[in-house]
Amino acid sequence: MNNLRAKLQTLVWLLLCTIVGTIPLLFGAVHPIVLGSYVLLILVVLGGWLVFTAEPGELCIGNFWSIVPLILIVWLVIQALPLPLSWVEIISPQRADRIIKVNELAGIDIRFLPLSENGPVGLYRSFLLLALLVLYYSVRSMIRQNRRVFRWLLYSMIGVGLIEAIYGLMQFINPSIGMLWLDIPGRAAHGTIIYKNQFASLLNMIWPLAVAGFAAHFAGRSEEKGGQQLSRKMRMQRRFLSVSRTEAILFFAATVPMLLAVLFSLSRGGILAMTLVALLLIVLLPFTVKKKIIFVALFLAVLGGYGSLLGLDTIVSRFGSIGGSGGTRLELYLASLPILFDHWLAGIGLESYTLLSPVYLKGFPANIHFDRAHNEYLELTLELGIPMAILLFCWLVAGLIRVAGKLRTPALRSAEERSRCIVVVAAFCGVIGFLAHGLVDFGWRLPANLVYAVTLLAMIDAAATPEKKGTDEPVTFFSPEKRGETP
Structure with missing residues (x-):
């Protein structure tokens, strides 16, 4: 058996x-x-x-x-x-x-x-x-x-992100490469994803994991047990995510193409979400200010160097038209509200916005069809109805608060605690970026993005609340009774 x-x-x-x-x-x-x-x-x-x-x-x-x-x-x-x-x-x-x-x-x-x-x-x-x-x-x-499952899932997701990123950067350099067997409308990184916004949303969930792999190498270099310092091999084995120096370099090397691919996807929502995720990582990762400054400077130097070769002016010019695009999005949101007023209780059903938008949207050119509301929260409210949408959004907010509560800790004294914290923080920031991007785009409609978001949530839960040996009751590694305790 x-x-x-x-x-x-x-x-x-x-x-x-x-x-x-x-x-x-x-x-x-x-x-x-x-x-x-x-x-x-x-x-x-x-x-x-x-x-x-x-x-x-x-x-x-x-x-x-x-x-x-x-x-x-x-x-x-x-x-x-x-x-x-x-x-x-x-x-x-x-x-x-x-x-x-x-x-x-x-x-x-x-x-x-x-x-x-x-x-x-x-x-x-x-x-x-x-x-x-x-x-x-x-x-x-x-x-x-089995903790190894986490490592292999991590490798699989980062591997996919690296492949997508390199493919996307090649598309930006030479648009004639296309996307699998389809042409690309314009010069931008798409990877294998049809919409560049969904492509950026996917990568914004993956690259924080690569940062976590890089940062886990620096989770803690000294632990003592019984007054004797542990060997390097034992310290590595006692971490939730043990990363060698070579692996840390590879994780760093994988992060850079993914960040560049998000930038050169030219998805303004994706770039803003990436910036939000980066700021959250800087604030939440359990390192000293000095180490954080070194990490940020290292990433910025590499990104700036490679980005200048590809043409950062393209990104700057892309943001030059954000005012007009933002105005159009706001008009679209306001024009969609009559759908909500007419179907506030039962909603119009999933994927039904594309059918009713030609009837309700007024003041837009007749030859332009809006199949998406470009705001996941608005579109879900239209589709589900106000009661169900409120239930869903309250569930999301409660879940974020629950996870965020596990991130608040004054001290992480062991490498085990630090490595777990790094994993949880990275996955949490990826989910936040995914949710924030939904304010202006429709990345939630890509099945792969939903699978990755759910996988990140499961990884957070499994890493943040490991089961204590010998009991069936999960114990949070951030809880007071665990702080300072050798795992």
Whole structure:
């Protein structure tokens, strides 16, 4: 039985690394067949492994953090199912009025209809959301059982970021390279992602992990036990993320192309999100001010050198038009509000904005079609309705507060604590950058980005609340009783 369990763990371990290592490479899995294949693998293999191997209470299905996603899944299914027209008239009068007019004009008799304007897509996305929930518990459980899983996930994600970054920089230098078998509209880094904004959003979640790998090498150089200083080998083994000098150099070398690729994606939202993530890392990483200044100077020197070769003036000129673009976005947000006023309770359904925007958006050129609201929070509110959107956003804010509370600590005295803190801080900053970018773009619509965001959240949970040996109760490494204690 133990042998079978070990083989299952190995299979799941390899599958997790395969998922995060391949899902961004084919346009971020936007094609329904590609995405459906990944969802099937997650639900069947990872879901089956969780059911048969999870410890009692490990999944915590009944707590607030799992209940909210399950409620959203149920709501998406309800939006997609056909309901009697009389019900829809009560829940979503504007939706019912449109169908009644269709019946009158076309001479048909539609008596059952979904609340969503695009019901099948909403139902399809509900399976994706369920798969993301399974992925979260799988990653968290595997890391807690075997620390090496974290290392291999880290390598897989950074490897993907490096490949995407180098490909994107090559596209900027020579746009004729294209994107897989598609042409690139203009000179910018896209990698294998169709929209450069989504490309920048993906890299902004990955490069902080490379910084964490680099910084983990400097997590702590001296620990004592029983009055005797530990050897370097023992100190490295006792860290959550042990990094040799050679690995630290490689992590640094991987970070630079990713930062350059975000810059030369020319995504203004991505560059601003990158700046926010960098500032958070500078503030939150557990190092002295002197070390932080050295790290920042090192990165700026390398970025400035390589960036000047590629042409920093292109980035500067890109920001020269931010005022006009910002004004257009604000007009778009205001013009989208009537959709919310008409569908405030039930929403219009996922991926339905592109269907209703031509009807509601006034004052824009007739030949321009806005398929996105360019603000994830606004668009989700339109799609889910105000009650469900409030539930979702409160869940996000509560989760961020919960994680941020674990970052507040006056002293991290051991290398174990420092390495864990570095990991949590890096993943947390990546998630913050992803959420902040959603204010002006639609990076959440890329399945690969959602997979990476959920993986980061699971890595945060697994690293910040490791299980104490000999007990089933997780203990936070930042908690007072752990400070100063040799792990």
